[in-house]
Amino acid sequence: MSFFAEYFPFVTLATALVALLYVVLTTRRVLKYDEGTDTMKKLSRYIRTGASAFLKRQYTVVSVFFVVMFLVLGGLALGGMLYPYVPFAFLTGGIYSGLAGFVGMKIATAANARTANACRNSLNKGLRVAFSAGSVMGFTVVGLGLLDISIWLILLKFVFHEGIEAIAGTMVTFGIGASSMALFARVGGGIFTKAADVGADLVGKVEAGIPEDDHRNPAVIADNVGDNVGDVAGMGADLYESYFGSLVSAVALGMAAFRGHEMAVRAIMLPLFLAAAGVICSILGTFLVRTKENTDQRSLLGALRRGTNFSAVAVAVAAFPLVWFVLGRSFIGVYGAILAGLLAGVLIGLATEFFTSDTYKPTRNLAADSETGAATIIIGGLGLGMLSTCVPIVIIVACILISFFIAGGAGNAEMGLYGIALAAVGMLSTLGITLATDAYGPVADNAGGIAEMAGLEPQVRQRTDALDSLGNTTAATGKGFAIGSAALTALALIASYKDQILELAKRGGLGDPFGHMDLLNPAILCGLLLGACLPFVFAALTMNSVGRAAQSIVREVRRQFKEIAGIMEGEAEPDYKTCVDLCTRSSLREMVLPTVIAVVVPVAVGLLLGPSGVVGLLAGATATGFLMAIFMSNAGGAWDNAKKYIESGAHGGKGSTQHKAAVVGDTVGDPFKDTAGPSINILIKLLSIVSIVFGALVLSCHLL
Numbered sequence: 001m002s003f004f005a006e007y008f009p010f011v012t013l014a015t016a017l018v019a020l021l022y023v024v025l026t027t028r029r030v031l032k033y034d035e036g037t038d039t040m041k042k043l044s045r046y047i048r049t050g051a052s053a054f055l056k057r058q059y060t061v062v063s064v065f066f067v068v069m070f071l072v073l074g075g076l077a078l079g080g081m082l083y084p085y086v087p088f089a090f091l092t093g094g095i096y097s098g099l100a101g102f103v104g105m106k107i108a109t110a111a112n113a114r115t116a117n118a119c120r121n122s123l124n125k126g127l128r129v130a131f132s133a134g135s136v137m138g139f140t141v142v143g144l145g146l147l148d149i150s151i152w153l154i155l156l157k158f159v160f161h162e163g164i165e166a167i168a169g170t171m172v173t174f175g176i177g178a179s180s181m182a183l184f185a186r187v188g189g190g191i192f193t194k195a196a197d198v199g200a201d202l203v204g205k206v207e208a209g210i211p212e213d214d215h216r217n218p219a220v221i222a223d224n225v226g227d228n229v230g231d232v233a234g235m236g237a238d239l240y241e242s243y244f245g246s247l248v249s250a251v252a253l254g255m256a257a258f259r260g261h262e263m264a265v266r267a268i269m270l271p272l273f274l275a276a277a278g279v280i281c282s283i284l285g286t287f288l289v290r291t292k293e294n295t296d297q298r299s300l301l302g303a304l305r306r307g308t309n310f311s312a313v314a315v316a317v318a319a320f321p322l323v324w325f326v327l328g329r330s331f332i333g334v335y336g337a338i339l340a341g342l343l344a345g346v347l348i349g350l351a352t353e354f355f356t357s358d359t360y361k362p363t364r365n366l367a368a369d370s371e372t373g374a375a376t377i378i379i380g381g382l383g384l385g386m387l388s389t390c391v392p393i394v395i396i397v398a399c400i401l402i403s404f405f406i407a408g409g410a411g412n413a414e415m416g417l418y419g420i421a422l423a424a425v426g427m428l429s430t431l432g433i434t435l436a437t438d439a440y441g442p443v444a445d446n447a448g449g450i451a452e453m454a455g456l457e458p459q460v461r462q463r464t465d466a467l468d469s470l471g472n473t474t475a476a477t478g479k480g481f482a483i484g485s486a487a488l489t490a491l492a493l494i495a496s497y498k499d500q501i502l503e504l505a506k507r508g509g510l511g512d513p514f515g516h517m518d519l520l521n522p523a524i525l526c527g528l529l530l531g532a533c534l535p536f537v538f539a540a541l542t543m544n545s546v547g548r549a550a551q552s553i554v555r556e557v558r559r560q561f562k563e564i565a566g567i568m569e570g571e572a573e574p575d576y577k578t579c580v581d582l583c584t585r586s587s588l589r590e591m592v593l594p595t596v597i598a599v600v601v602p603v604a605v606g607l608l609l610g611p612s613g614v615v616g617l618l619a620g621a622t623a624t625g626f627l628m629a630i631f632m633s634n635a636g637g638a639w640d641n642a643k644k645y646i647e648s649g650a651h652g653g654k655g656s657t658q659h660k661a662a663v664v665g666d667t668v669g670d671p672f673k674d675t676a677g678p679s680i681n682i683l684i685k686l687l688s689i690v691s692i693v694f695g696a697l698v699l700s701c702h703l704l
Contacts, residue, residue, distance in 0.1 A: 008269045009153035012146050015276035019143030019432065022283055023136050027107055030132050036117030039454045043221075044113035047446060050225035050580040051109050054192060054587075055102060055233060061588050062184045065595070066094055069180070073693070081696035083170045085160075089152060093177025093244065096144045100240040101185050101233035104137035104439060108232045112224075112446035119447065119463040120456065124291050126463055127300065127440075130447065134440030135286050137236050138432045142279050145243045148174075149272065164264050168255030169503075172496050173693045175245045179686040182241035183598060186682055187542055188591035189234030190675030192583045193226025194546045198667050199553025199579070205663050208561060208568070209655065213449035216567050218560045218574035219553050222583050224449045230674055231442040235478075238682055239435055242482050242489065245685050246428050247271055249492035250421035256499045257414040263327070267418065270326045271425045274338065277318040278311075278429030285311035285433045300470045301357075304437045311430040312342055319426070334419055337403035341423030341488065342430075344399035348392050348484040355388040356637035358469070358645035362388075367642040367662065370651055374664035377642065381665055385635025385672070389627045396487050396626070399423055417495040424488035427481070438478030441471020469644050483633065486681035487626045493688035494618045500695050501611045513611045513699060523609040527616025530605060531687075534617075535625040538594055538683055539632065539676040545590035546671035552582050598683050602691045606698030614691050614698065622684045629680040636673025639665040 035041045073087040111133035119126035156162045200219035254267030291303040323335040355362050369380040407419020444467035451460045505513045566572035606614045643662040651658040
């Protein structure tokens with residue numbers, strides 16, 4: 001065991017390389033499939049070019065923010081308020097987060113036509129291509145996440161010869177780069193994809209009465225580009241940040257639980273070894289995902305569940321000997337915390353599936369609301385989303401209580417908080433395969449669009465629709481999974497913030513900077529109210545951004561239908577490029593303010609109200625942010641699947657007044673589930689990490 005304690009970073013480095021090797025081999029397998037006809041290749045090239053152009057311009061804009069933040073962090077490091085490595089780790093976190101999204105986007109745009117062509121042969125072959133592309137995304141995220149952490153651990157331990165306490169204190173600040181990049185990617189990509197989707201649906205499907213993904217719609221290419229820059233690149237950066245954040249928070253709290261004790265090294269090892277075990281178990285699980293030739297959604301869902309359930313069970317089995325040999329039998333309660341996290345992730349996924357899948361009553365009842373118009377389906381969707389928050393919140397509360405008390409209990413609060421952090425790591429330990437089941441959805445969606453635009457056989461679109469419909473459910477499940485882990489990670493980061501501030505105060509010879517920690521403390525109360533408000537302001541900004549961007553697309557599509565003769569007859573090609581460019585410019589302009597607010601607000605509150613005010617801010621934002629994210633993601637997913645349920649033939653089918661009402665509901669839900677909702681889970685973690693990074697500044701300069 002002493003050998004592993006000394007060289008543990010190399011174990012995680014080796015696992016990261018295994019994950020990345022799997023990515024390379026899977027990519028090569030995907031690229032061997034045929035793209036199909038010349039028309040399919042041309043359409044795929046349009047989508048690929050548009051997605052690459054957007055990411056290039058997005059990263060150019062984001063680089064300005066990163067340069068400014070690097071200089072700010074560098075100034076704090078020179079002033080002794082941060083470890084000197086933090087500014088550079090900020091850059092690597094942002095680069096790796098962006099790279100995870102970029103790799104996912106590249107494979108998704110390479111696999112869309114290949115998936116459509118594979119569906120010409122069989123449903124199972126189409127599933128294999130799309131799922132393999134999703135696997136590239138999933139294992140790129142976990143591989144790069146472990147690679148980033150491992151390299152920094154090796155540098156800090158073996159090159160700079162830092163002690164374990166300095167390593168843990170430094171590591172918890174490293175997430176600011178990944179979180180910042182994730183928020184830019186999620187918000188920017190989300191605005192792009194939903195502006196294009198809303199514009200294409202409102203004018204094409206509702207006003208012009210043409211099918212979804214019809215080549216005559218000028219916004220159809222922008223819509224398919226949006227699937228990749230929002231639902232793939234944005235999601236990849238988002239979940240890289242979730243994965244990275246859960247690990248560094250567990251590292252920091254493991255240090256706090258055993259500060260000054262030789263067990264501290266082992267407490268840091270455990271979450272990293274657990275993540276490594278999760279990578280191996282997830283790779284094994286991917287080989288179990290296959291289905292017979294049919295279009296039954298339950299069969300498809302069963303195929304994906306077979307892989308994810310196997311991985312979860314395998315991690316649960318592997319975690320016990322890990323805890324036993326790393327921490328010893330005295331701390332075996334930590335194993336219960338890991339199991340609680342794994343089980344909570346599965347249960348949140350099932351709850352999300354129940355409220356968003358059209359195989360269950362909530363979404364089918366929502367589809368029935370279309371019988372009386374768009375207003376009632378919107379009301380029903382809002383009610384469904386609000387009601388759906390109760391189950392995940394109960395699951396998370398139970399997970400927190402079980403993890404805290406079984407790991408340490410009231411007698412050892414530090415170990416209890418470490419248990420909560422390990423629950424988050426456990427929940428995300430199978431992220432490789434969980435993300436694969438999520439990321440395959442946009443690939444299938446693009447494949448359906450290409451099948452429609454290329455005029456392929458009806459059964460091809462039937463097969464891609466079956467994959468796409470399941471993709472909506474797995475995407476909603478993936479969002480619920482990410483949001484649930486965000487709540488646990490945010491709570492762990494709040495504990496890390498408090499621990500860091502107390503240590504800084506102790507080193508500076510100061511008293512307890514928190515004073516009386518109760519709601520009668522006006523600083524905490526004011527911070528709590530400001531934090532509770534912040535997710536609403538953030539959601540409003542992102543929703544309004546989608547609305548403004550969508551308006552420009554609606555006007556452009558209407559103009560082209562009116563001014564370009566022969567579009568509706570199929571005799572003239574629409575100007576796809578203008579719609580892509582409009583979405584790009586709008587989304588890049590609109591993404592800046594929400595991200596800047598997430599960075600500025602915790603610093604401003606800290607300088608005004610002090611550390612106690614920041615704790616209140618983080619608690620308020622975590623509570624309302626978790627609920628808002630679940631509500632918006634589930635409502636949006638239910639509206640989307642209600643529309644698809646009607647398109648399958650229920651309640652009048654395609655082209656009916658019920659269908660048009662469902663399209664309106666889906667249009668409202670688009671920014672709910674793909675822009676505002678999933679971005680909030682990044683917000684609540686970024687607030688905590690920014691607070692940690694600027695903790696020394698707040699401690700020395702606050703007014704109250």
